[in-house]
Amino acid sequence: MRFLITGTAGFIGFHLASRLLADGHQVTGFDAVTDYYDVRLKEARIAKLSEHQDFRFVKGQLEDQSALDRAADLAQPEIIIHLAAQAGVRYSIDAPRTYVDSNLVGSWTVLELARRIQPRHLMLASTSSVYGANEDMPFGEIQRTDEQMSLYAATKKSMEAMAHSYSHLFGVPTTAFRFFTVYGPYGRPDMALFKFVSATLKGEAIDVYGHGKMARDFTYVADLVEAITRLADVVPGEANRVPGIDSLSKVAPYRVVNIAGGQPTPLMDFIEMMEESLGMKAKLNMMEMQAGDVPATSADPSLLKALTGYIPGTSVRDGVHAFVQWYREHYGK
Template sequence: MSRFLVTGSAGFIGFHLARRLLAEGHDVVGYDGMTDYYDVRLKHARVAMLRDYPRYRHVTAMLEDARALAAAVGEAPLDVIVHLAAQAGVRYSLEAPRTYIDSNLLGSWNVLELARRLQPGHLMMASTSSVYGANRVIPFAESHRADEPLSLYAATKKAMEAMAHSYSHLFGIPTTMFRFFTVYGPWGRPDMALFKFTDAMLAGRPSDVYGHGEQARDFTYVDDLVEAVVRLAEIPPNESNRVGSRDVTDTLSASAPYRVVNIAGGSPTPLMAFIRTIEKAIGTTAKLNMMDMQPGDVPQTFADPKLLEALTGYVPATTVEVGVSAFVDWYRAYHAMEKAA
């Protein structure tokens, strides 16, 4: 049994991770600002499910509030900090850039300061495939340059990686930075493509398809991502677990107990194929409104998962057919419950 702090525990990924940890008998302090970036009723429904576990304690406060963050955990040791809270979304960063600075930079710095004080056994921080930006070498490997972000969201995440490396070096904090690739599944965010397409198809509305449907994404089912995070939690970076295979480039820093790891299956799906999968799961034909690529978007994400596999023996493998079907089933059940209420 371990004691975890999970920031963003009312969010999509944080909820799934916290529930998995609680089911395994761990203590979890969940910390979330419950912001109105999307419908807070969905966040409250997630937290209500987590409160069913006696080992869960929820704190509602903003990540930018350093005193509240410190008070949430007190002086008791933390085994693992999993920092998932962030202002997400590429397109929203064009509308409200300041929120990305406040949450992703100031908020993440507060987490780093907390880790400096408490010295957890492992600090894990969520980055994103968006940091690869203008990189055109595929598949994306952790060792590739990620110095040309195409959105402020990506820039703040890359900056967070750099800040975390400096703290890892200066204060000896074992830190894993994981880069997510288009996570989807039940309890997903309403601003994400799968939620939007499903909502529009069931209502008979047209769906906006950016990039004229020519994009591709390395979709990662949320349960697969959680499995990878749980496995990585047991592998705090140090020289004893440096990967020695000539086929894998380990990102373990030469000057800090710090590592960057992709979490994805390494199997991109064309956007139009993804839409057809949703149509099949729902049993309808989508009305599509083809649009130009949005600023900040990239044409393709494609992960190299060899480092994840070398470290954990695991690679996400849930097919989009299985994952989309699970989401559509959840969506229907959740909205039926909302209407009944």
């Protein structure tokens, strides 16, 4: 099949494109390759993807409709997967405009493209952060999500709402998947595991927010990719409605789906697994909770299991070890 993926220079986009290419699909990637973090890492991802004869790449800003149209004309996509976004809860406090430009205007540009070309399936990356102040865990897709605690989360929730309206008005079959703390090789330098490993190897202290009394439903990137590839074939509609737990809209071919294993890991256990993989102890700088953060996340993966027969299952210990191994090889540490 023919895929157009936004964000292929990014962490998840790179892994998803790699998987689809390995499965024999054609992939056109679109990315602005911004300097939010080390551009060399993004370029390394694109270079690796470009080794495949079925991969093509278009560089451009997400909010540039003409650039995105060029990518679509090249791709002639049957499925559009929108992963490009300005990520990061903490950075959204310092640079809110970037989130409005990318996550709102940029996502609207993708929706306009989908309205024009009518793909078989439009798939959008959302986040567990939309659950915000909700304390009723595990988080289920049909719970209310009205109390986002960061602008990042608010822009992702807004994207979901815009996508639902386009699905209703223009009949675009749409799945928005909510990610839960994705990690793994080629991960982003602004994410916890990358920062922890980098600082520990340098002998520097790592910042541990909430005094370590936090937990996350960590999702290994290969598991996430497996779930997305399976969901690509599950086009939202009454034929696959799941009674009782389904977020499928009553007025549109639109659904949101959690992608996670439903097994939260305490932050201090996560750090111990990293220390075990590195063979060295980390220096800890215990800090208060960061603004916009939540103390814990936990997903209910029942809908994902019902739709695809799959639940992410890579152990956090194995995933952390795989990241540490990649980091040492990539950076020669």
